[in-house]
Amino acid sequence: MAPSKLLVLQDTRWLSHNVLVGLVVLALSTLLTIVFYRVALHPLSAFPGPISAALSSKWLYRICSTTFPEDVLKDLHKKYYTKALRIAPNEIHISDPSIYKIIYSQTAPYEKPDSFYQCFNNPHSLTSETDQSLHRERRRLLNPYFSKKAVGDLSPLVWSKIEKLENKLRNFKGPLDAYDAVRCLTVEVITKFCFGIDVDLIDENQVSFEANFLDTFDAASHTIVDMVFAPTFNRLKFIMPMPILTRIDKEIANLLRLGETSCMKESLRIASPVPGRLPRIVPKGKAPLIVDGKVIPSGVRQQTIVGMSAYAMHRDENIWGQDAYEFKPERWLDGADKSLDQFLCPFSKGLRSCIGQKFVSPVS
Numbered sequence: 001m002a003p004s005k006l007l008v009l010q011d012t013r014w015l016s017h018n019v020l021v022g023l024v025v026l027a028l029s030t031l032l033t034i035v036f037y038r039v040a041l042h043p044l045s046a047f048p049g050p051i052s053a054a055l056s057s058k059w060l061y062r063i064c065s066t067t068f069p070e071d072v073l074k075d076l077h078k079k080y081y082t083k084a085l086r087i088a089p090n091e092i093h094i095s096d097p098s099i100y101k102i103i104y105s106q107t108a109p110y111e112k113p114d115s116f117y118q119c120f121n122n123p124h125s126l127t128s129e130t131d132q133s134l135h136r137e138r139r140r141l142l143n144p145y146f147s148k149k150a151v152g153d154l155s156p157l158v159w160s161k162i163e164k165l166e167n168k169l170r171n172f173k174g175p176l177d178a179y180d181a182v183r184c185l186t187v188e189v190i191t192k193f194c195f196g197i198d199v200d201l202i203d204e205n206q207v208s209f210e211a212n213f214l215d216t217f218d219a220a221s222h223t224i225v226d227m228v229f230a231p232t233f234n235r236l237k238f239i240m241p242m243p244i245l246t247r248i249d250k251e252i253a254n255l256l257r258l259g260e261t262s263c264m265k266e267s268l269r270i271a272s273p274v275p276g277r278l279p280r281i282v283p284k285g286k287a288p289l290i291v292d293g294k295v296i297p298s299g300v301r302q303q304t305i306v307g308m309s310a311y312a313m314h315r316d317e318n319i320w321g322q323d324a325y326e327f328k329p330e331r332w333l334d335g336a337d338k339s340l341d342q343f344l345c346p347f348s349k350g351l352r353s354c355i356g357q358k359f360v361s362p363v364s
């Protein structure tokens, strides 16, 4: 090769090597700047939490996809001795029951963030609508269908579905999956009510309560934990005299004596179907949100997200006592502490609370 060509080639190699080094240095210094900003300068840097949570939301993603996050968060609140735990660069998890009614308020609720509610891929549905005026309009139109009277008018539908289930149960041989049986029942009721469609889940499979819809629902939803309903108990109560039931199973008899309201409330407390945090945006220009004596600032470039969970509310030992983890319907008996009701929030509270909660009347 001619010497001049060799020189040009060496020059180009030298240049591309230097560009590469420059790019690596730039990437590293950008990364270090971001790390330093998020850990030391970010408006939420004063709030304790795992360092990897402050660095990136990957930590939260990992916790949510591989564990039951509410247990992990509860332990971390203890470990860092804080009611306001930083769980992502711009997100704080709060564990302070006195704050619940501020965030999920009836008159001025914190807004829902797009970043969370868009993932349901159901834009403008009542649950995922983040624009408050559109939500207000939609809720106003739907409210009449969920009033106590409207739900009461559904009794014949509900009873006809219960009878359908009862017929199948009478002829059923061998063990059965009661959880799936109850799910077939509730999905049949709700799809008929909402869409006017008769989906025949109860009888879809003659020898079990397996149904395609339930499989699809389970596959799509990793966050909804087991629901504990007691319709079977209610049915038993009507058909079995108490003295006989007491002989067969003293524990169930005691449970039934406690009454359906107490059992239902305690079931919803201990096994909330929606146990997780419900993220909301810290508003700008409103009364400051103070937790643990520190103001949680609304974001400047990025929104600050806060969230509380039914799980943390329902297991706070300062409220429920040392037996917070135990199923004890007697907490709700007449004469028990009425103030407990304010801390029971399986349907959330305020303006964005569950529109369907009157289906479970004792709690609404």
Ligand code: HEM
Pocket: 126, 127, 128, 139, 190, 194, 272, 273, 274, 278, 346, 347, 348, 351, 352, 353, 354, 355, 356, 357, 359, 360
């Ligand atoms: C035990 C049963 C149920 C539980 C525990 C429950 C729980 C909840 C919770 C916690 C929320 C608040 C979600 C959030 O803030 O993002 C909610 C909202 C909602 N729920 Fe339920 N729900 C139940 C049954 C139902 C039923 C039967 C229906 C309808 C047939 C329903 C319809 C809705 C709707 C439309 C919203 C959104 C309300 C709004 O944003 O204005 N839910 N539910």
